[in-house]
Amino acid sequence: MLMAVKNNLKVACLSIKYNLMKQMVNKTSFIMNILFMMLNNAFFIIQWLVIFSIKSDINGITLNGVLKLWAMSASTYGFGMFFFYGAFDLNETITNGLLDTFLVQPKNVLLMVATSKIRVSAIGDMLYGLVIMIFIKSSLRELILFIIFSMMGGTIFAAFGVITGCLGFISPRSDGLSNSLISILVSVSTYPKEIFDKGVQFIISFIIPVASTVYLPCNLIFNFDIKVFLVLLISLIIHVSLAFFLFNKGLKRYSSTNLMTPRT
Amino acid sequence: MKKYFRIFEATLNDKLQYLGELLSKFFGFTLMVFIFVNLWKHIYEDPNEIINGYTFNMMLWYVLIGEAYYTVMKNRDLTRGIKEDIVFGNIAYKINKPYFYPFYCVAQYFGNIMLKVITSVFVATTLGLLLIGKLETFSLKTIPFAFIVIVFAFLINIFLRIAISVSSFYIEDPEPFLWVLDKFLLVFGTVFPIEMYSNTIQTIIKFTPIYTIVYGPTKLLVDFDFEIFKSVLVAQIIQLAVIVIICCFVYRKGEKKVNVNGG
Numbered sequence: 231m232l233m234a235v236k237n238n239l240k241v242a243c244l245s246i247k248y249n250l251m252k253q254m255v256n257k258t259s260f261i262m263n264i265l266f267m268m269l270n271n272a273f274f275i276i277q278w279l280v281i282f283s284i285k286s287d288i289n290g291i292t293l294n295g296v297l298k299l300w301a302m303s304a305s306t307y308g309f310g311m312f313f314f315y316g317a318f319d320l321n322e323t324i325t326n327g328l329l330d331t332f333l334v335q336p337k338n339v340l341l342m343v344a345t346s347k348i349r350v351s352a353i354g355d356m357l358y359g360l361v362i363m364i365f366i367k368s369s370l371r372e373l374i375l376f377i378i379f380s381m382m383g384g385t386i387f388a389a390f391g392v393i394t395g396c397l398g399f400i401s402p403r404s405d406g407l408s409n410s411l412i413s414i415l416v417s418v419s420t421y422p423k424e425i426f427d428k429g430v431q432f433i434i435s436f437i438i439p440v441a442s443t444v445y446l447p448c449n450l451i452f453n454f455d456i457k458v459f460l461v462l463l464i465s466l467i468i469h470v471s472l473a474f475f476l477f478n479k480g481l482k483r484y485s486s487t488n489l490m491t492p493r494t
Numbered sequence: 495m496k497k498y499f500r501i502f503e504a505t506l507n508d509k510l511q512y513l514g515e516l517l518s519k520f521f522g523f524t525l526m527v528f529i530f531v532n533l534w535k536h537i538y539e540d541p542n543e544i545i546n547g548y549t550f551n552m553m554l555w556y557v558l559i560g561e562a563y564y565t566v567m568k569n570r571d572l573t574r575g576i577k578e579d580i581v582f583g584n585i586a587y588k589i590n591k592p593y594f595y596p597f598y599c600v601a602q603y604f605g606n607i608m609l610k611v612i613t614s615v616f617v618a619t620t621l622g623l624l625l626i627g628k629l630e631t632f633s634l635k636t637i638p639f640a641f642i643v644i645v646f647a648f649l650i651n652i653f654l655r656i657a658i659s660v661s662s663f664y665i666e667d668p669e670p671f672l673w674v675l676d677k678f679l680l681v682f683g684t685v686f687p688i689e690m691y692s693n694t695i696q697t698i699i700k701f702t703p704i705y706t707i708v709y710g711p712t713k714l715l716v717d718f719d720f721e722i723f724k725s726v727l728v729a730q731i732i733q734l735a736v737i738v739i740i741c742c743f744v745y746r747k748g749e750k751k752v753n754v755n756g757g
Binding site: 256258259262263265266267269270273274276277280281284285288289351406407410411413414417418421425426427430 | 516519521522525526528529532533536537545665666667669670671673674677678680681682685686690691
């Protein structure tokens with residue numbers, strides 16, 4: 231069992247490595263994608279500077295709080311999108327019959343699909359998060375926690391991508407809905423939860439996992455609490471298990487006309 | 495002109511097949527409006543307070559119209575299509591056709607957005623009336639004027655995006671430039687009116703497409719002023735002419751770099 235997990239992870243890492251090498255062939259485009267993504271994220275600081283120039287404190291949230299949230303959000307998003315970009319493309323992969331290529335491989339299908347693609351600009355997101363953390367003068371301990379929680383949050387984010395992508399097994403034109411659910415998570419996670427009322431806070435905690443991907447990790451970095459950490463860990467296990475369960479269940483409904491494509 | 499109308503018609507017919515998919519794309523828009531309503535409620539302590547010339551009602555309608563407009567206007571599928579045409583070589587097949595490729599893209603763009611425009615008017619009006627209430631400063635008389643600047647704004651927007659996308663002839667991946675353009679339009683003209691910025695920034699913005707693409711049309715719908723209409727329209731005519739020339743120049747120059755190897 232452990233050997234199988236090790237083998238699967240090894241192949242997944244190799245897939246990521248070769249995808250990265252392929253992307254690095256065009257160096258200008260590679261660097262431009264990363265730098266422009268950092269610039270792209272930085273634009274939102276202007277938005278918050280304007281808001282805080284009108285009112286210095288919004289329900290107890292200050293610019294520093296927003297920066298922490300943005301750092302966590304960008305980094306979580308970046309981690310998920312870089313390592314598991316295939317998870318966010320799952321709906322289209324299913325609809326276009328591209329799963330066939332992965333089904334013939336003697337490895338875990340979901341892990342192979344999820345790690346089959348990378349998004350270079352996501353490196354810019356991860357770096358942006360790190361730069362913001364350094365900018366707000368975080369300690370070394372906070373930086374280490376930031377990296378760990380970015381990985382945990384990013385994995386939950388990718389699992390959510392798989393869960394929404396599984397809609398493709400039910401309806402062939404559900405990619406719009408899948409993408410919308412993912413964009414809801416991304417959009418909400420860059421705004422402090424304090425601006426929402428209790429009903430919305432419930433939805434973003436239990437239905438769309440914004441709390442597990444961004445809010446909880448962000449709190450844990452600066453106010454570590456073992457109970458909250460356990461909640462995050464349980465959320466991670468539930469989301470990943472649910473992603474595998476739904477994917478395997480959906481796979482039984484999957485049919486295609488044997489589309490074979492080479493993976494280069 | 496007739497051939498471009500046929501391209502527009504064919505694209506529109508294609509989009510009509512997937513109305514459900516179109517509606518699902520407005521999820522994100524609804525959510526953003528909801529977030530901004532919550533955010534501005536915290537900023538305006540008193541609903542009668544006026545911030546930089548905007549009441550709470552005007553500000554929310556500005557953001558709502560701006561967001562609706564922004565959602566419709568950017569057309570990732572089209573710009574990605576142009577990039578792929580160039581990078582994967584389909585352009586060699588398309589330049590053979592009896593149309594001018596940038597104009598073909600413009601016709602496709604209008605076919606793509608036509609249904610989105612109608613849907614967004616319906617969705618935005620319903621959302622606005624439910625979440626904000628009636629726009630106090632709105633007058634039906636302003637619609638013909640706003641319509642003119644909106645058409646110009648769409649034209650400037652698409653020619654600008656085509657000009658950036660056809661730069662794939664030189665840089666392979668122009669998408670990062672489109673992200674930055676999108677963020678400029680979003681942050682400086684959509685989520686806030688330009689009056690929220692300092693006078694110096696406002697002056698700079700007036701010379702950029704932010705003024706003609708996003709701010710102008712939205713402002714005129716929220717709080718019509720004939721002087722602003724004239725100023726936006728003049729700026730639009732000048733910018734459109736400049737951008738069309740740049741777009742055609744970049745395309746013509748890039749077109750010469752195409753090598754057709756048969757097949």
